[in-house]
Amino acid sequence: MKYLVTGAAGFIGNAVVERLTAAGHCVIGIDNMNDYYDVSLKEARLKRIESESFTFIKMDLEDREAIASLFEEKKFDKVIHLAAQAGVRYSIQNSHAYADSNLVGHLNILEGCRQTQVKHLVYASSSSVYGLNEKVPFSTADSVDHPVSLYAATKKANELMSHSYSHLYDIPTTGLRFFTVYGAWGRPDMAPFIFTNKIINGETIDINNNGDMWRDFTHVNDIVEGIMRIADVIPNRNDTWDVESGTPATSSAPYAVFNIGHGSPINLMEFVETIESELGIVAKKNFRGMQPGDVYRTFADTQDLFDATGYKPQVSIKEGVAELVKWYKEFYSV
Template identity: 80%
Template structure:
């Protein structure tokens, strides 16, 4: 099959390309390689995924004409749309970047799929959509009407936009709500990376909400496995579905939403301890209040994804942290 993967210089995108090319698929990857974080890390990821079946094109998904031309020229079978402006806190500082990438860019991808009759669009949503929800575990039937960051609001918008295109144009779309992804080649703006870097440098690490936070940490290998599996599960129309009786994560349209996480959250302090144990260094900690845009807990109910694909996370936190820190030490020579 011929795939388009957006955001291929990113953490998850590069890992997905690696898996698809190993499986013999043809992949076109796009990325604007912006400087939201270290460009050298992005370039190193791209160097790692060089393959005869992979072609990189440097473009921005917010450019309507270029994206339309790409779809017309390449005629993709399947699209895995992972490009987005990421980060909860950065959305407070620079909201327009999220409108350009996460809203306009997502619309451009949907239009490309519509015009060229793509067989399946899989796109990245986020556990952030659960916002003020306090009931755990988070299920795909829960309300996602109260986001606490603009980033989360754009991800919910992505789901709504996808549904409208599935309904109007019969485009099969699947949204995946990712839960706190970590692992080798990870993002420098996320806690595992920040903690590891600061501990190795002898710097103080900030612990939000005085350590009373829970996260459903999910290793990138498990995330990629879920993406690859769900790509083969194409939603179909269901004439019997109704708003009154059906799940909000399904529809009469060819549309689906799934959680993709580990399904077993741990306390933030336990995760920090796993990093300390692996590094052999005790961190100096600054305990502080909950930060703007943060949520207290994430916890994924992945039962629907298991039912659809047999997906079950395999990487423990201890093994995942060891894998990440092994990569970090090698990559940065620490």
């Protein structure tokens, strides 16, 4: 198969490329290499996946002509679209970056898939779409109409845009709502990396909502396994589906949405304590209130994903944190 992976220099995209090429697929990866976080980390990720089966192209998602030409020239079988302007808090201060990358960029990918009859588009949504929802576990049957950040709103918009293209043009699309992904080569703007970095360097870590928060931490290896499996589960049109009796996660169109998480949230303080134990260092902590855009708890109902792929996450928090800490020490020569 010939795959396009967007966000190939990103945390999840890089790991997906590694798995696809190892499985014998031909992969074209794109990334704009922006400086939202350390570009040298992105460059190091790309270096680790160099192979004859992988071609990297620096490209902006919002460059309509470049994206259209890429699709026309390469004729991809499947697309795994992971590139986006990430970060809940960053979206509060830099809203236009999200419109450009997450809305215009997603539309350009949809258009490329339409024009070249791609067999399956798998794209990144987010657990943040659940917003003010307090019912747990979060189910794809739940309402996601009350986001609490622009980032979340753009991810919900991506799902709606994808459904319209699936309905109008019979393009099979699958959205994956990621739940707090962590692991080696992770993003420096996310709590697992921030905590590890600051604890090692003797800096104070901020603990939001005074530690009373729960997150469905999911190791990147489990995420990638889920992506690999769902890429082969292509949604079909279902003419018996209707709005009244169907779930929002499916449709009469060839469209699907899944949660992809561990399915067992832990308290934030337990996660911090696991890092402390692995490092042998007690963190300096600054307890503070809930921050704008934050939610109290995330908790994925992943039964639909298991039914579709037969896969459930395997990596425990202890194993995942140990791997993250080992990588951090090696990469940063600590």
